[in-house]
Amino acid sequence: MTQALHDRLPPGGSVREPPYRSIMELSPEERAELNEKLGGAQNYNPVILRELARKDHKYLAPLIMSILSAEFRGVDFFGRFVVDTQAYDVPWHMTLAFARQTFDEARHTHLNIGILEHLGSEVGEYPDIILGPQRDDEIPEEELDPAVLMARINVALEGFALTTFEGTRALAEEIGEDLVERCHDYNMADEVTHVTIGDYWLERLCEDQPWRKERAKAVQEEFDKMMAMVREMALQYAGSAAAGNGDTNGSTADGNSHD
Ligand SMILES: [Fe+2]
Ligand SMILES: [Fe+2]
16 A cells, blocks of 8 residues: 555655754854854844835845745645645545645745855855744644634745745846846745635635634734834834934835735
8 A cells, every 4th residue: 555645755855955044043253253244143033124225235045045044944734734735535636736835835946045055145144043842842733724824824934925026026126136036926926826726626625624714814913913023123223223314114015914
C-alpha cells in the first residue's frame, strides 16, 4: 500500500540556501550594519519601507526582500498544507488547488529574487521577516484544522499580501520603476486567485462542518485587529520619520486586510 505523504515527509524540513535568518539572529555587527542602511532596524517593515522608498530608491531592495521573505514562507506553508491535508477528510480538488498555489508562490520567489538582483541586492543581504508560528512552537490541535488555517492564511494573510503588492505596484509606478511595477502587477494577479481559492474552499469546508464557521470568523477578526494595530504603529512611525515633507496622506493601499 502507498505510504501517505504525511508519513514520508515529516514536518520541520524547510531549508533554504542561504538559510533563513531573522533580525533576532543577526550578530551585533550585522545589526549595526542594518541600522546604518535603514536608519534603524525598526524600519524593516514593508509599510514603513514603502514610505521611505517614495523618497529614496535605496529602500526598494529591503522592501522587496521583506516581501520575498513572505513568499519563501508561502512556499513552505502551502507545500506543507498540501502534504498535511491528506490527514483530513478534504476534497481532492482542494488539495490540488493548494498544490497549484504552492507552485505560484515558488514562481513569486523567482520573480522577486530577479527584482532584488536588478536592484543590486541578493538574498541574504537583509534578514528574513518571520511570519506565523515557528518550527518548534506547539500548535493546538484545533488550530491545525484546514478551515481554521485557511481562514488565517488564505483569506486574511493573503488578503493583506494583496494590498501590500498593490501598494508596492502603485509606488513603483509613481517613482518610475517599471520592472518592479510590471512584476508586482503580475504577482498580484496570482494573489487575487489565492484569496478566491481560500474564500471558496473555506465556504465548502464550513458547509461540511458548521462549527468551523464561527471559529473561522473569530480567526479573521483577530487577524484584522492585529493588522490594524501593526499598520497604525507603522504609519505613525512613518509619519514621524517623514515629518516635514507632508507626504504620508493616502500613501498606502492597506485599507483592508482582505477583500
Ligand atoms: Fe505570493
Ligand atoms: Fe499567495
